[in-house]
Amino acid sequence: MNKECIRNILSEGKVSSKIMISGWVRTRRDSKDFSFIEINDGSCLKNLQVIADQDIPGYEENVLQANTGASIEVIGEICESQGKGQKVEIKAKKIKLLGDCPADYPLQKKRHTNEFLRTISHLRPRTNTFGAAFRVRHAASYAIHKFFNDNGFINLHSPIITASDCEGAGQMFRVTALDIENLPKKEGKVDFSKDFFGEETSLTVSGQLEAEIFATAFSKVYTFGPTFRAENSNTTRHLAEFWMIEPEMAFCDLSGNMDVAEKFIKYVIDYVLTNCAEDMDFFNKWYEKGIIQKLQSIRKAKFARITYKEAIEALEKSGKDFEYPVSWGIDLQTEHERYLTEEYAKKPVFVTNYPKEIKAFYMRLDEGEETVSAMDLLVPRLGEIIGGSQREEREDVLRQRIIDNDLSEKDYAWYLELRKYGSVPHAGFGLGFERLIMYLTGVSNIRDVIPFPRTPGNARI
Ligand code: 4AD
């Protein structure tokens, strides 16, 4: 007997073949002579309908106890369905109740809010929304690896514990094995030389610096891993633990970097639209009407490219009453980013060449020395989805940037050596994976596209 997943049965199940399936009961209806059971096993959005005659063995102890949420195993035959909505159904020969489910199971028929579902993160994967979101997340993850593999990139597993602060922004979670009740002290300060690694360490905010090392050996590399930021921003777009994809390319400049980013985003959109049609229909219906069509048109559009200077001019001319006033030198806020992509460019837009004061030390200094070769990709609904740059490859300029940013030359000695030994122009970017999933699905809170969100005050499950 073939054990099959529901997706395969619904898409290619042959009438009158005998099969075995298992899953969780979504609903059960009993009539006088038989019961209809809707089962879901997570392989697709749709449920499979099972018809159980009351004369099958163990009907009372198994079928009549198979309440919403219970897990069951069914042996039966594929039949043409008489009802609407599905081509095939299963006529059961035998049903075994594996785990029953009492009436206080929270996921009964009623549709819950995503806020409520966050309070039961151990059960929410069994809902339609989370089923669809995590199948899309899986498909996008696969597509990302495939894109880079097919384009000659090597995947690099960058470290999670680190002694360097990539973004130089000091928003790091400390990692220590010291007894915090009894910290070793030296001259009034904590003596980290006594700690596990012999120095201060943290969870990484980005794998970029390590990716730069590998790019100067393999030419094209990418990381895809968890990153951590202790920024206390309780917004719908920030997590304390999120997944980032960071390609890094030697022999590449800012414009080549944007070409790769654009091709990459379009590839993932394409892959998800083709391979997650049923789940995307769900999001199109319940989350963001027209999202499929919007993504299809973005795939065909050429992304806009404007400089920060042009962005500031556009914002000043917009006539909008922004909460944060606009002038040269400001860090763009979400309201500014959204105006630029939704109303000014009306499509995804790269903003380039930001003032050096608001960007990280490693970005390449432009001629005139006021701006750096940065690029952010802004998309409708979200604002920034990608941040990247061409890197400073000139040793003397980089050293000065490190000093000007009050960072320690000693800490970055190895980073400077990459510029001493066979330095090359190189560039890369970081894509926030959860922001990408929000962009693809229309789900508006980042907590609902990651299995177990870590946000201020929340890290249990
Ligand atoms: O712009 P960021 O900070 O860039 C970097 O970390 C660079 N080292 C990347 C590189 O050049 N290799 O972050 C990159 C992206 C952002 O555009 C955003 O999509 C996402 O990471 N991101 C977050 N996503 C969720 N929660 C947070 N707290 C995020 N912070 C950044």
Ligand code: MG
């Ligand atoms: Mg950024």
